[in-house]
Amino acid sequence: MKLGLAVAFLGATILAGTASAADKRWDGADDLPVNPLACSAGEANAAPAAKPYDGGKPTNAADKAGKPITLVDVPKLIGIGYFNATTKGMQEAAKALGNVTVKTDGPTEAKIDEQIKFIDNYITSGVDGILFAANDPVAIAPVLKKALSKGIHVVGYDANSAPDAREWFVNQAEFNGIAKAMMDSMAKEAGEDKSFAIVTSTFTTPNQARWIAEMWAYAQKCHPKLKWLETVEAQEDNNLSFNQATTLINKHGDKLAGLFGMTSVATPASAEAVTKAKLCGKVAVVGLATPNAMKPYVNADCVKSVVLWNPVDLGYAATYVMRAVVDGSLKPGATSVDAGKLGKLNVVNGSEILLGSPFIFTKQNIKDFDF
Amino acid sequence: MSAMSEIPLPQAAKRVVPWWLLRHETMLAAILLVALIGLGGLNSRFLTLDNLLNQGRLTTEVGLIALPMTFIIITGGIDLSVGSIVGLCAILLGYSWKIFGFPLPLAIGFSLLVGAAAGFLNGIVITKVKVPPLIMTIATLALYRGLAEGISQARSVRGYPEWFYFIGQENLFGVPAQLWLLLIAIVVSAIVLDRTTFGRTLYAIGNNETAARFSGLPVDRVKLIIYTLSGLMAGLSACVLVSRVTTTRSDMGIGYELDVIAAVVLGGTSIFGGVGTIWGTVVGLAMIQLLKNGLALTGVKGDATIIVIGAVLILSTLVASSLQRKREGV
Numbered sequence: 001m002k003l004g005l006a007v008a009f010l011g012a013t014i015l016a017g018t019a020s021a022a023d024k025r026w027d028g029a030d031d032l033p034v035n036p037l038a039c040s041a042g043e044a045n046a047a048p049a050a051k052p053y054d055g056g057k058p059t060n061a062a063d064k065a066g067k068p069i070t071l072v073d074v075p076k077l078i079g080i081g082y083f084n085a086t087t088k089g090m091q092e093a094a095k096a097l098g099n100v101t102v103k104t105d106g107p108t109e110a111k112i113d114e115q116i117k118f119i120d121n122y123i124t125s126g127v128d129g130i131l132f133a134a135n136d137p138v139a140i141a142p143v144l145k146k147a148l149s150k151g152i153h154v155v156g157y158d159a160n161s162a163p164d165a166r167e168w169f170v171n172q173a174e175f176n177g178i179a180k181a182m183m184d185s186m187a188k189e190a191g192e193d194k195s196f197a198i199v200t201s202t203f204t205t206p207n208q209a210r211w212i213a214e215m216w217a218y219a220q221k222c223h224p225k226l227k228w229l230e231t232v233e234a235q236e237d238n239n240l241s242f243n244q245a246t247t248l249i250n251k252h253g254d255k256l257a258g259l260f261g262m263t264s265v266a267t268p269a270s271a272e273a274v275t276k277a278k279l280c281g282k283v284a285v286v287g288l289a290t291p292n293a294m295k296p297y298v299n300a301d302c303v304k305s306v307v308l309w310n311p312v313d314l315g316y317a318a319t320y321v322m323r324a325v326v327d328g329s330l331k332p333g334a335t336s337v338d339a340g341k342l343g344k345l346n347v348v349n350g351s352e353i354l355l356g357s358p359f360i361f362t363k364q365n366i367k368d369f370d371f
Numbered sequence: 372m373s374a375m376s377e378i379p380l381p382q383a384a385k386r387v388v389p390w391w392l393l394r395h396e397t398m399l400a401a402i403l404l405v406a407l408i409g410l411g412g413l414n415s416r417f418l419t420l421d422n423l424l425n426q427g428r429l430t431t432e433v434g435l436i437a438l439p440m441t442f443i444i445i446t447g448g449i450d451l452s453v454g455s456i457v458g459l460c461a462i463l464l465g466y467s468w469k470i471f472g473f474p475l476p477l478a479i480g481f482s483l484l485v486g487a488a489a490g491f492l493n494g495i496v497i498t499k500v501k502v503p504p505l506i507m508t509i510a511t512l513a514l515y516r517g518l519a520e521g522i523s524q525a526r527s528v529r530g531y532p533e534w535f536y537f538i539g540q541e542n543l544f545g546v547p548a549q550l551w552l553l554l555i556a557i558v559v560s561a562i563v564l565d566r567t568t569f570g571r572t573l574y575a576i577g578n579n580e581t582a583a584r585f586s587g588l589p590v591d592r593v594k595l596i597i598y599t600l601s602g603l604m605a606g607l608s609a610c611v612l613v614s615r616v617t618t619t620r621s622d623m624g625i626g627y628e629l630d631v632i633a634a635v636v637l638g639g640t641s642i643f644g645g646v647g648t649i650w651g652t653v654v655g656l657a658m659i660q661l662l663k664n665g666l667a668l669t670g671v672k673g674d675a676t677i678i679v680i681g682a683v684l685i686l687s688t689l690v691a692s693s694l695q696r697k698r699e700g701v
Contacts, residue, residue: 111625112616112622113616117429118673120425120429124419125414125670136616138617139620142540203520
């Protein structure tokens with residue numbers, strides 16, 4: 001009797017869950033408003049209306065203008081190529097500036113709870129500034145606000161938090177720009193009326209969810225005949241990504257004409273799965289990844305385009321932005337900031353600093369990059 | 372009192388068990404004290420009231436689950452599904468509020484109820500179908516996490532009303548609000564385990580389940596109660612966690628089962644059952660949290676901290692078991 005009740009209860013819960021999930025949107029997309037770019041390449045969208053500064057402000061921060069500062073960098077996780085590259089950029093910037101010390105420390109798995117604990121501990125141990133890449137924009141906000149309230153400067157890069165929980169965010173490339181590059185590449189390589197699937201990290205990871213939402217919006221506008229099969233989660237895990245991609249290939253067979261890799265781990269793993277299945281040229285792989293991981297597949301003509309920005313530059317820019325904030329040369333209302341060898345970077349969207357347009361690595365140019 | 376004298380077994384257990392147990396906890400507390408002083412000497416910000424209270428805040432979610440887990444491990448069982456129950460309850464708290472339109476207090480009640488039901492399901496299959504707890508809760512570890520992900524469809528729920536953040540982020544009389552909750556739960560659990568027939572029954576089951584059954588103890592009912600309690604506390608932990616991080620995600624609580632079991636076992640509760648105390652668990656919890664925190668503040672990096680925690684676990688288990696062997700040899 002009791003067992004029956006429990007099973008009935010669980011069944012009802014599952015039903016309720018599936019019913020409420022009936023939705024035409026792609027899996028893994030978030031619910032925030034989208035802003036797809038124009039379809040043709042040359043035609044630029046109207047510049048977004050200038051937004052007033054919407055970042056936060058530290059309380060009674062010590063005046064360290066021009067003085068040595070100690071920073072901590074807490075990325076989503078440590079030990080993967082992508083964040084090794086941002087760390088490298090930070091060290092280069094620290095060396096170039098001469099009066100900045102940066103230490104990178106963070107969880108070994110991309111877990112919100114762990115990342116929050118790391119930041120909390122660094123607030124207690126005392127630093128002048130915190131650089132972060134958020135695992136969750138909302139979950140990280142309370143601890144970042146705590147840092148601001150203790151006079152610690154906070155600058156984000158790679159993955160944003162709620163705007164008022166940090167001062168500035170260094171945006172590697174705008175979401176709609178990445179989405180356009182990804183969808184255009186897929187339509188060109190797989191065909192305008194073919195089907196594709198997506199391998200992402202998790203549905204709750206903010207960047208990936210944002211990209212997928214923008215890809216959905218852009219595809220509806222510019223490639224309406226492309227058919228979406230499904231999105232699968234593969235954490236930031238090599239093995240799991242390979243397995244998920246292989247499952248997609250086996251499951252959808254000839255229908256599958258393209259795979260999107262949404263992370264720097266999923267893309268090479270998807271390319272490996274396509275190679276192992278001997279489907280190079282039949283299943284297009286388009287995705288975000290670092291060039292070194294993709295060189296074998298690009299050189300073997302299995303992958304034609306890899307979309308990314310330069311993560312070394314991203315870490316470099318974040319460090320320069322932090323220095324400018326501490327020095328007081330980057331204030332709310334500023335329109336640009338000096339970023340050393342990168343030149344002047346523009347302020348967009350209130351309190352974000354744009355690194356540049358996304359970059360597409362191809363067989364012609366990938367050999368020129370080493371990260 | 373009269374109920375207790377009817378049961379012969381616990382009195383025998385009383386004489387043997389707490390004797391060396393006390394030693395283990397005293398020893399652990401001594402190690403903790405040394406570690407505290409050492410880490411405090413290395414970093415001046417470690418032994419501040421502010422930091423220690425903050426660590427209490429951070430450890431509450433694991434602590435709340437560690438209390439019923441102590442009960443379960445004392446009976447010789449285990450519950451590996453607690454982390455997934457946290458995820459499921461968090462999602463249902465958010466979903467019943469935002470999608471089903473429940474008022475938030477009702478949504479909290481609903482998610483607690485779901486937590487209890489999830490634990491109850493564990494308990495009923497373990498007692499009625501005789502599936503070993505390890506197998507059953509590995510199965511529901513996957514099942515409950517799958518439900519959490521399926522129901523949420525990866526949508527985070529955000530934007531809770533301001534009052535809801537009280538339990539996760541505010542202070543009450545200068546102490547983090549959730550720490551009061553943990554303190555009350557500790558005191559109640561300790562009294563239940565140490566001073567009631569129910570508590571004695573747990574030791575009896577862990578020492579010799581067959582004997583406990585023949586002694587007329589309601590073994591199945593007691594097991595059902597502790598697994599249900601475990602689910603309920605995981606639900607409570609989920610509410611505290613959502614309030615602290617202000618958002619609901621389906622991946623909440625992943626890996627909690629290991630943190631919880633580590634604290635309980637470090638606190639001297641035997642995985643073979645029959646032995647353990649709430650105070651041991653509390654010391655174990657404090658030890659892990661403060662070691663992690665102290666090492667981080669001293670500048671030890673994240674991955675090295677995990678190694679140290681692992682080493683401490685192995686060492687303390689070694690010491691505990693060699694102590695036990697000595698007692699039994701006498």
